[in-house]
Amino acid sequence: VKILPESVSLELDPAKQRFINKRFGSIGIAWIQDFPELIQACLSQWGLTLIGRAEAGLAVNTVFFVQRGEQACVLKVGLPQPEQLTEIEALGLFSSDQVVNVLAWDEPKRALLMERIQPGLTLRSLLDNPDLDTDLVSYAAPLLVSLQVPAEETCQLPTYQYWLKDGFSPEVLEQATKLAQYVDLALRLNRGLTDRYNDVFVLHGDLHHDNILKDSHLGWVAIDPKGVIGPRIYDCGRFIHNFIPLAADRGGTSDAVAVAAGLILRRCKTLSELSPYPTEDLI
Numbered sequence: 001v002k003i004l005p006e007s008v009s010l011e012l013d014p015a016k017q018r019f020i021n022k023r024f025g026s027i028g029i030a031w032i033q034d035f036p037e038l039i040q041a042c043l044s045q046w047g048l049t050l051i052g053r054a055e056a057g058l059a060v061n062t063v064f065f066v067q068r069g070e071q072a073c074v075l076k077v078g079l080p081q082p083e084q085l086t087e088i089e090a091l092g093l094f095s096s097d098q099v100v101n102v103l104a105w106d107e108p109k110r111a112l113l114m115e116r117i118q119p120g121l122t123l124r125s126l127l128d129n130p131d132l133d134t135d136l137v138s139y140a141a142p143l144l145v146s147l148q149v150p151a152e153e154t155c156q157l158p159t160y161q162y163w164l165k166d167g168f169s170p171e172v173l174e175q176a177t178k179l180a181q182y183v184d185l186a187l188r189l190n191r192g193l194t195d196r197y198n199d200v201f202v203l204h205g206d207l208h209h210d211n212i213l214k215d216s217h218l219g220w221v222a223i224d225p226k227g228v229i230g231p232r233i234y235d236c237g238r239f240i241h242n243f244i245p246l247a248a249d250r251g252g253t254s255d256a257v258a259v260a261a262g263l264i265l266r267r268c269k270t271l272s273e274l275s276p277y278p279t280e281d282l283i
Contacts, residue, residue, distance in 0.1 A: 010036035012062065019059040020079060031079050039064070042075055042111045046104055057224075065116065072116040073103060080110050086157055086227030088112065093202050098147050100213075100223045117213045117221060124209035127243055133263065134270045137239075139220050140212055141274040144236050147222060148201040151229045157202060160230030164190060193281065197231035207235050208242035233277050240267050240282060 012020070012035055020028035043050060047068055054063040054074075061078035078084055091102050101115040123136050151157070164187070166172075173180040204211075205226030215221050244260045268282040275282075 010039045016059045016062070023060075024079060028079060035062075035077075038077060038109060038111075039075075042077065042106070042109060042113075045106070046075075046113055048073065048075060048113075066113075068103075068113075072118060074100075074114045074116045076112040076114065078110050083226060084110050084112070087225055089157060090202060090204065090225040090227030093149050094147055094204075094222070094225070095149075097218050098143060098221055099225070100221060117215045117223070119214060119216060121214040122210050123212045123220070124243060127209065134266055136209065137267050137270040138274060140207070140209075140239055141271060143204075143207060143212060143220065143222050144239060144271065145232070145275040145277075147207070148203050148232045148235055151200045151202045155202065155229060157227045157229050160203070160228055160234055163228060193233065194231060196281065197233050199231050200229060201232045203228050203230055203232070203235045205235070206238055208238045233281060236271060236275070236277065236282055240264060240271070 011017075012032055017032055020032060024031070039050075042048065043066070048066040049068075050064060051067055051072075052065040054065065057063050058078075060081060061076055064075045064077075066073045066075045085107075088102070088105050088107075091099055100117055102112065103115055104113040105111070123140060126132050126136055168183050168187070173183065203226075204222055205228040206224060207222060211224045212220050212222055241264065244263055264283065265279075268279045271277070271282055272279040
């Protein structure tokens with residue numbers, strides 16, 4: 001947490017400014033210039049006192065720790081993106097005891113006010129101890145297998161199939177030659193899974209170690225959903241392969257590939273015991 005005295009500037013840090021300038025051009029430049037005024041407007045609108053700033057998160061978003069009366073809150077503001085709209089829709093659909101609680105949302109400002117999860121320990125912070133890795137799977141399992149809700153026919157969230165089409169577009173693959181060689185295999189595996197799992201659920205879409213936080217009352221809860229429609233099992237993949245190099249490196253072996261493969265297998269076996277999914281499908 002970066003403590004912000006009253007005299008501190010609300011300008012974005014230089015790294016975020018560079019990223020936004022490069023990616024969004026003149027639109028991003030204008031948004032950066034207006035950012036301090038935007039934050040002040042949010043503080044005034046919701047009666048907030050600025051406490052600190054979170055360092056984690058995507059470059060297009062900035063997260064502040066704020067206080068509203070006696071209530072500890074989080075203010076998340078970002079450059080207008082479609083994912084902000086899918087995030088707020090997903091948060092409204094998931095059970096209130098499994099995700100962060102939304103207090104207010106201002107769509108024109110792309111400003112989201114949420115209850116602060118405390119103490120807010122992330123599962124990632126526990127990866128320093130490789131012996132705990134399977135324990136982390138058990139902590140996350142209730143979210144991985146039961147957070148999702150059936151998707152209504154009127155739901156406008158994107159589908160996983162759209163994600164695959166977009167992610168494997170020729171424009172993307174031209175910039176990711178290493179990824180291109182695995183596209184056919186990925187699509188074949190996807191067809192096999194969708195044949196076996198044809199359920200239609202609203203998924204978190206990004207349920208990894210950094211997006212699962214400890215709440216003193218509710219236990220482990222999820223934050224930052226992408227909001228996507230697909231088979232429920234698809235919410236497990238992001239967690240299973242997340243931070244494999246980090247966890248493997250801490251295992252004290254030079255054969256990183258073997259360690260990573262073993263770690264993935266252990267995660268899948270552990271999750272299989274806590275879910276309706278066989279190990280081979282999780283892999």
